[in-house]
Amino acid sequence: MFNQYLGISPKSDLLLLQMFAAKLNKRSFLHINSTREGGGVAEILQRMIPILRELGIDARWEVIEGDSIFFDITKKIHNALQGNPEEITKKMWQYHYEVNRKNAEKLNLEADAVLIHDPQPAPLITFKKTGLWMWRCHIDVSNPQNEVCDYLMQYCEKYDATIFSVAKFAKAMAIDEFIVSPSIDPVSDKNRELTDEEITETLSKFQIPTDRPIVLQVSRFDRFKDPIGVIKAFRIVNKYNDCILILAGSPATDDPEGEIVLNEVKEYAANDPDIYILLLPTFSDKDINALQRIATIILQKSLKEGFGLTVSESMWKGKPVIGGAVGGIPLQIIHGVTGFLVHSVEGAAFRIRQLLNNPEMAKKMGDEAKEHVRKNFLITRQVRDYLSIWYALENKGKSILEL
Amino acid sequence: MAEIIEPFEFKQCISILKSTGKKAKNLRELRDVIEVVSDECIFHHTYQYFIKGHVLEYTNDFAHWAGESLEERALSEHLSNIDPYDFKEINDLRNQLLAVIDVYLKSFPEPREAMPGDEFCFNETMTLIFPVGIRAKNLAEFLTAIKYVETGSVYYHFYEARIRLGGGIDDFSRWIEDAFGKRELAERIRAIDPFMHNLEGIREHITEAVEEEVRKDMEVIDRCLTSI
Secondary structure (H helix, E strand, O other), X not given: OHHXXXXXXXXXXXXXXXXXXXXXXXXXXEEEEOOOOOOHHHHHHHHHHHHHHHOOOEEEEEXXXXXHHHHHHHHHHHHHHOOOOOOOOHXXXXXXXXXXXXXXXXOOOOOOEEEXXXXXXXXXXXXXXXXXXXXXXXXXXXXXXXXXXXXXXXXHOOOOEEXXXXXXXXXXXXXXXXXXXXXXXXXXXXXOOOOHHHHHHHHHHOOXXXXXXXEEEEOOOOHHHOHHHHHHHHHXXXXXXXXXXXXXXXXXXXXXXXXXXXXXXHHHHXXXXXXXXXXXXOOOHHHHHHHXXXXXXXXXXXXXXXXXXXXXXXXXXXXXXXXXXXOOHHHHOOEOOOEEEEOOHHHHHHHHHHHHHOHHHHHHHHHHHHHHHHHHOEHHHHHHHHHHHHHHHHOOOOOEEEO | OOOOOOOEEEEEEEEEEEEEEEEEOOHHHHHHHHHHOOHHHHHHHHHHHHHHOOOOOOOOHHHHHHHHOOOOHHHHHHHHOOOHHHOOOHHHHHHHHHHHHHHHHHHOOOOOOOOOOOOEEXXXXXXXXXXXXXXXXOHHHHHHHHHHOOHHHHHHHHHHHHHXXXXXXXXXXXXXXXXXXXXXXXXXXXXXXXXXXXXHHHHHHHHHHHHHHHHHHHOHHHHHHHHO
């Protein structure tokens, strides 16, 4: 598997991975999150664990279990951390802790390094036995509800280090705070090259016409992804340019609001024949890949975003991406170079029109975008960063390490 | 017996970003945090600016933020004019940054605050240095290598070396001078302005200089003609 990245990932990343493989051989690395499927975190872990194992690291991935009450609470915590007004009562925090306590009884938490992903399993730190524990925050906490954030930080500060996706998400804390961007896997079904037959298969499955330019947004049906705003932008564009819009997303088991938002979107689209709303089953990676490859322009018009991996996915396919200037999107889109950053429905509509009318500009941006992703947002770089942090924590105090 | 020449070992460095958790939303806050923040943080926002494939408009993160987020163009120009290699101690560089900001605060109306979400985030880095597995024994091998090593390697030997070696000297020119006594070529590499090019530009200039030298060494015909 590792060999598949030769000629794709930067050579230095592969070299460093081999160096770490020698240093961390047979040592254990445990990852814990709250869902096996749906959403960026599960997706990264599905790909990262086999790579770590192939490097000779004893990597494990555990998922905490919870009932619908637990996931309703964690969704509220998630929303509050992203700035939505939510009330998390003392009883709810207690429930959050209790579910984690029960999981701690069942899970084997012993490992040389433990990486806990997002707030759902954050209280597991209370049950730490051995090893270095790191808390990985994948969400946009730049403007959280302070009360909720402060409560959660009580857990976070017990860790050996925290990892955020973007520097502006980091808080003033007494522990090491590393910044690691998430990544995409260039050889996964979602990102590998596809044959013409594979693309045609997807197009006919969803009966998508190819006689007009396609504007696409791929993301779960979540208000923070602003699917309604995308439709509004599309309606402005449609007055000037004949094109179609595809909104495609998969459900996530830890997101109970998905269905409600999907229905809102369908209602707003009002059976417009130029708008295709696709609720894709989980593991529709090849279809998503095909949609991104066939699209003319790709949007990620998020209002809040942890990182927005779909941006890198689309850029990897050489597409110009128009993204909301939030969260990690500005790290991926260099405005005017690898895509456009927008702040409004009108801005999104203007940039769509600009790209539809300038195919050469769109092609140049797409090429720059792909190279930017190759250098910065491939999975090999992320594995490299996690292993570097583990290694650095074991050599605490040194800001320069020579291998 | 031929003299043994120490080969040039290409190394590279990567940096993992660390947040200090400190932020500034206006110029006064920026100034106050610069005053107290760690040396590693000042180092990152000045010397390490060049590893990012920098925008040639600016020469450090403070100037970049002043220009792009506060839209204080004059301040950004003043800050960009600070040469971090002029200072032996980080504290001297810190004091120079403070002096420039203080003069600006006295001479100009108070700048507006940055937009929410656009605050200056003070970071540091953890740096890993490693050999990339390429050794050059002569200038021809060096020429081949410099063309395809990653830009991180160019950064390590051209920019980072200036901090290690001092005096505006980089690893490439030092090796060329020490191993082959080619002072002229070494001086030509040292004369490449580190502020005026991004890493690819630096690579191009070094390649051009070395290529010319290698060609000159190979062209025996020229020497034959001169001796006629």
